[in-house]
Amino acid sequence: MDDYILFQPSVKPLHNEDEGDYWFLFRDDKLMVYEKDGKISIPRRKDVLKLNISIYNIQCMGAYFGYNCYCGEFVDILDDEKNKLMDLKTLSKSIEENYYYLASKAKLLLNWLKSNQYCGRCGSKMHMKDSKSERAMVCSMCNNTTWPRTSPAIIVAVTKGDKLLLAHNRQFPNGRYSVIAGFVEYGETLEECVKREVYEEVGIKVRNIKYFGSQPWPFPNSMMIGFTAEYLDGEIKVDGDEIIDANWFTKEEVLRMHNKSISLGSQLIEWFIKTY
Structure with a gap:
């Protein structure tokens, strides 16, 4: 596979089982990672087999550069000092970006699976749909079907x-x-949301709203959609509930305050630093 599409989502494995297959395993919302010589990596199938742990909620995510990707959960205590548990926010500072996004996909998928064990319509037990191409949970009684969802x-x-x-x-x-x-x-465009959120939180109006980029954000199941916008009118007045302080900052001030990270918010701040 070339590098045009790095990750191929799939319900079933796309390649033969291999020692190099990736396993994204969580315990108590923390990901198991492999550390060697100070470098953090995602465990492969050969690493996981050595641990002899019981894995549940196993899901095939798809494939990355010719290797299958799986996710799951475990409760066993790790007795191998090379394997550690790490929350995703810490992981974002320690691992290559593509692997962080794969870990995010795994967390999103497991969150969806655990949140849909019972039907939201009739309360009956849900089961995974037997399909090669469609990932869904189906109610055993009323056939209500739920697909993985993300909150924009x-x-x-x-x-x-x-x-x-x-x-x-x-x-x-x-x-x-x-x-x-x-x-x-619900029923709101992204641009309307930009206007409303800025006005509600800090009391100003904006214009010239432009799309910047997007990022899956598994806390627990969001999709962050980034924009830039220009001031139009009003004086800063924080809502006092969610936002307790806000102000306009120069490039020099932003540089002193900013801690670079993999987040889309950090990317937007870096855009400002480079542009202004």
Whole structure:
């Protein structure tokens, strides 16, 4: 396979079983990783077999560069010092970007599977649909069918001249500021969500909304859709509920505050730094 499409999603394995197949295994929402000489990697089939652990909720995710990818969960205690448990936010700072996104896919898939064990319509037990091409949970009584879903959320870098709008969320650590973000309401366009979220959280209006990029965000099942926008009108007035402080910051101020990461919010801030 060439590098045009790196990951091929699939319900069933696309290749013969191989020692190099990837296994994304979670315990208590933390991913098992393999560490050697200070380098973090994803365990392969040959590594997992050596551990002799019991794995449940096993799902085939698809294939990456000719190797099958699986995800699952386990409860066993790891007695191999080379294998460690790591939360995904920490992982994002320790591993190559494509592997982080694969781990995110695994977490999203397992979250969906665990959240749909019982039918939301009649309460009966759900089971995995037997299909080579369709991933779905089906109710054993009323046939209600549920497919993997993701919750869209916008994240936007708002500029005013040569300054960037940054806000401090109540849940952030002291001193941390970021761009505005929020979930899309049902029946709402992405652009409408950008306008509403910025206005609700900091009281200003924006214009010239432009698409920037997207990123799966498995906390627990979001898709972050990034935008840039320009200030139109109003004075900053934080909502006092979610946002407790916000202000316009110069490039020099942003550089002193910014901690680079793999997140889309970080990418938007870096866009501002490079552009202004």
